[in-house]
Amino acid sequence: MIIYLKNIWETYATVFEGMAITFSYLLQRPITVQYPDRMKESVPETLPEKYRGRLMVDTELCTACGLCAKACPIDVIEMKGGRAEGKKGLRLIYFNIYHGKCMYCNLCVEACPAEDGEEDEHHTAIYFKKNFEGSSYTLNGLVEQFIPPDEARRRLKESEEIAAKRAAAAAETTKNSEAKQESDKPKDGGDV
Amino acid sequence: MNFALPLLEKLKQEMTSKTSEIIQADSKMPILKIEAKDIREAVKKLHDDPAFDMKYLNCISGLHLTQTKEDGTLDLLGFEVLYVFSSARDFSTIAVRVDLPEKNPAIDTIDDLYGSANWFEREVYDLLGVNFINSSDLRRIMLPQDWEGHPLRKDYKEQASYNGMPTTRPNEMESIRIE
Amino acid sequence: MITENDLQSRVEITPINGSEIEINMGPHHPSTHGVIRFILFLDGEIVVRAVADVGYLHRSIEKIAENLPYPMFMPYTDRVDYVAAINCNLGYALAVESLAGLEVPERATWLRMIGAELNRINSHLIAVGALAMDVGATTPFVHAIREREYILDLLEILTGTRMNNNYVRFGGVCQDVPEDFFKKTEKFLDHFVLFLGEFNRLLTTNKIFLERLINVGILTGDQALGFSFSGPNLRASGVGHDLRRIDPYCFYSDMEFSVPVGSGVKGTTGDSFDRFIVRIDEMLESVKILRQIMSKIKEGPIQSKIPRKIVLPAGESYHRSEAPRGELGFHIVSDGKSNMPYRIKIRTGSFAAMTSLSELFKGMMVADVVAYFASLDVVAPEVDR
Ligand code: SF4
Numbered sequence: 044m045i046i047y048l049k050n051i052w053e054t055y056a057t058v059f060e061g062m063a064i065t066f067s068y069l070l071q072r073p074i075t076v077q078y079p080d081r082m083k084e085s086v087p088e089t090l091p092e093k094y095r096g097r098l099m100v101d102t103e104l105c106t107a108c109g110l111c112a113k114a115c116p117i118d119v120i121e122m123k124g125g126r127a128e129g130k131k132g133l134r135l136i137y138f139n140i141y142h143g144k145c146m147y148c149n150l151c152v153e154a155c156p157a158e159d160g161e162e163d164e165h166h167t168a169i170y171f172k173k174n175f176e177g178s179s180y181t182l183n184g185l186v187e188q189f190i191p192p193d194e195a196r197r198r199l200k201e202s203e204e205i206a207a208k209r210a211a212a213a214a215e216t217t218k219n220s221e222a223k224q225e226s227d228k229p230k231d232g233g234d235v
Numbered sequence: 236m237n238f239a240l241p242l243l244e245k246l247k248q249e250m251t252s253k254t255s256e257i258i259q260a261d262s263k264m265p266i267l268k269i270e271a272k273d274i275r276e277a278v279k280k281l282h283d284d285p286a287f288d289m290k291y292l293n294c295i296s297g298l299h300l301t302q303t304k305e306d307g308t309l310d311l312l313g314f315e316v317l318y319v320f321s322s323a324r325d326f327s328t329i330a331v332r333v334d335l336p337e338k339n340p341a342i343d344t345i346d347d348l349y350g351s352a353n354w355f356e357r358e359v360y361d362l363l364g365v366n367f368i369n370s371s372d373l374r375r376i377m378l379p380q381d382w383e384g385h386p387l388r389k390d391y392k393e394q395a396s397y398n399g400m401p402t403t404r405p406n407e408m409e410s411i412r413i414e
Numbered sequence: 415m416i417t418e419n420d421l422q423s424r425v426e427i428t429p430i431n432g433s434e435i436e437i438n439m440g441p442h443h444p445s446t447h448g449v450i451r452f453i454l455f456l457d458g459e460i461v462v463r464a465v466a467d468v469g470y471l472h473r474s475i476e477k478i479a480e481n482l483p484y485p486m487f488m489p490y491t492d493r494v495d496y497v498a499a500i501n502c503n504l505g506y507a508l509a510v511e512s513l514a515g516l517e518v519p520e521r522a523t524w525l526r527m528i529g530a531e532l533n534r535i536n537s538h539l540i541a542v543g544a545l546a547m548d549v550g551a552t553t554p555f556v557h558a559i560r561e562r563e564y565i566l567d568l569l570e571i572l573t574g575t576r577m578n579n580n581y582v583r584f585g586g587v588c589q590d591v592p593e594d595f596f597k598k599t600e601k602f603l604d605h606f607v608l609f610l611g612e613f614n615r616l617l618t619t620n621k622i623f624l625e626r627l628i629n630v631g632i633l634t635g636d637q638a639l640g641f642s643f644s645g646p647n648l649r650a651s652g653v654g655h656d657l658r659r660i661d662p663y664c665f666y667s668d669m670e671f672s673v674p675v676g677s678g679v680k681g682t683t684g685d686s687f688d689r690f691i692v693r694i695d696e697m698l699e700s701v702k703i704l705r706q707i708m709s710k711i712k713e714g715p716i717q718s719k720i721p722r723k724i725v726l727p728a729g730e731s732y733h734r735s736e737a738p739r740g741e742l743g744f745h746i747v748s749d750g751k752s753n754m755p756y757r758i759k760i761r762t763g764s765f766a767a768m769t770s771l772s773e774l775f776k777g778m779m780v781a782d783v784v785a786y787f788a789s790l791d792v793v794a795p796e797v798d799r
Pocket residue numbers: 098114115116117118119120144145146147148149150151152
């Protein structure tokens with residue numbers, strides 16, 4: 044009987060102890076905040092510098108080297124580079140990122156060699172924005188094309204033309220050099 | 236790592252059949268390679284002999300042994316089952332390895348000695364198709380019971396659909412390809 | 415997964431007689447912490463027989479590993495145990511580094527330890543909070559989640575993400591931290607110790623809570639060893655098995671911390687309450703470790719030079735480390751030629767804990783089943799991988 048009463052007493056005592064803590068929270072300011080309309084500043088501003096939000100590509104900075112696509116474990120990035128008129132090196136033809144598959148692992152960013160030198164907003168060509176709101180109504184809406192399709196088609200054509208031209212030119216030079224080789228052959232054994 | 240080589244040598248000496256050998260002796264993890272028929276003797280010794288006192292089974296792992304031939308095809312060489320035990324006293328650890336043939340790989344179960352062995356064995360059975368003889372409950376554990384094949388085999392081909400459900404899904408990137 | 419026919423044919427079932435009923439607990443059940451299913455055969459409120467059924471979250475991580483180069487597999491280790499992602503990263507990185515012989519700079523090791531210990535506290539908070547909720551106390555869970563939120567904020571500064579951090583790289587970590595991170599962590603730790611006091615007042619002394627856990631699901635040390643328990647679950651049964659101690663990695667051998675073991679403070683050694691209190695104590699130990707790290711960490715490089723293509727020497731190895739849910743082992747096999755592993759097997763603490771269920775559930779009340787299972791702190795993706 045005594046044990047029974049003691050148990051009841053202990054139960055009430057400890058429950059009220061817990062209640063006291065719970066009630067003390069009634070008098071404190073809540074730590075939750077209403078999102079997004081009652082925030083003092085927008086959420087992305089409060090995030091740390093290297094927050095991994097939505098993946099972005101700086102199409103001007105990108106040298107179309109393809110290292111990011113190679114570093115990605117799940118083929119989130121599909122890209123292609125090609126020659127352009129009046130530009131040294133490669134230019135992006137298309138660059139698509141499927142956000143629905145990306146797991147924000149940072150491997151592509153670490154692989155990217157192209158860096159922006161600016162002090163305050165230093166980033167690589169492929170980088171994470173702080174924006175994290177990226178929902179879409181369809182799966183397809185999660186595919187982001189950084190070069191618009193029309194532009195991409197135009198660039199593809201241009202690069203193909205240049206490539207064809209170069210191939211022709213190369214064929215020409217090889218023909219020439221072959222001809223040259225022929226003529227050179229008797230002199231130095233022909234191993235150019 | 237405290238993988239204990241002396242304990243392995245002791246075990247090797249005390250085995251009745253003398254075909255066991257220690258491999259990777261100079262690496263971080265020396266392994267005693269024994270024959271499949273000796274597994275119960277070895278494990279019983281490890282479990283019951285106070286000199287070993289290996290009451291703790293860390294893990295049972297398995298793998299498919301293959302060799303890629305020059306023309307790119309696979310030479311199937313059988314299976315390996317690796318047991319890792321720890322001593323209950325000082326937690327020194329030893330590893331025992333058994334090689335099994337490619338056709339009908341089977342090995343005696345140890346689930347009457349270790350309470351956890353059954354689940355570890357079931358996983359090896361499920362993913363590799365190694366049979367554990369006299370097991371108390373050998374069912375698939377990860378995959379559905381009517382799944383075909385054992386996925387961790389190197390020559391595994393995934394079935395195209397399971398009960399009418401396709402096992403792959405379309406790539407969203409395909410719809411926007413321009414090439 | 416089990417279908418009805420399999421059950422009838424594969425598990426020996428005495429036909430259900432009049433007093434016995436069969437119920438399904440899960441796969442979607444609030445107290446199974448993910449998708450795990452139990453088939454319980456009840457006589458009244460007593461469990462006569464139980465079958466645990468897992469595999470609903472099997473993502474074939476081990477098969478994926480065989481088709482990816484070593485560095486690319488790192489993000490997948492996050493998903494082995496998403497509540498303690500950095501611990502899994504660390505286990506995998508240590509395994510590969512020790513095989514490939516890669517150096518890790520000092521600061522990187524400290525940062526890894528900070529990440530791992532913060533993650534351990536985070537994980538234990540979930541464990542004790544969820545345990546409280548499963549036995550009917552909703553408020554403590556909210557408190558635990560609130561504290562976890564602070565840790566996630568810290569991890570956000572440290573790694574850039576809140577969960578699935580993918581923070582550790584071979585030979586280092588992926589990014590350095592700003593100096594004010596340490597101040598914030600210091601502040602959090604001070605606050606956290608106070609919080610644990612409050613949490614104890616709220617929960618650990620609560621009579622109803624105690625009655626639900628004391629002497630429920632008792633596992634002796636021998637039993638726990640036999641079921642391959644590890645981590646807090648094994649320590650709660652009175653076995654002082656902590657891989658940070660017996661097989662030290664990183665700089666844990668220089669750290670001063672004690673390994674809390676269950677001693678049956680309120681009931682019997684190895685009961686559910688011991689598993690609960692060991693986790694609470696362990697959080698305090700982690701706080702101690704974090705404080706020591708913070709006093710020792712120095713400026714320095716965070717990434718050593720590693721070869722572009724990592725090829726491990728041929729052979730196999732089993733490397734283990736202490737994750738919040740126990741021994742996390744990586745059995746890595748390499749053929750010595752390719753830059754992909756030949757086989758990776760991941761041994762996790764939750765998987766081992768699950769092996770005990772069918773045995774232990776026998777003779778328990780249904781309510782105790784929930785309490786016992788919650789006290790094991792099983793996370794479903796870690797079971798299935
Ligand atoms: S973050 Fe990871 S998953 Fe996403 S695109 Fe980059 S490498 Fe691929």
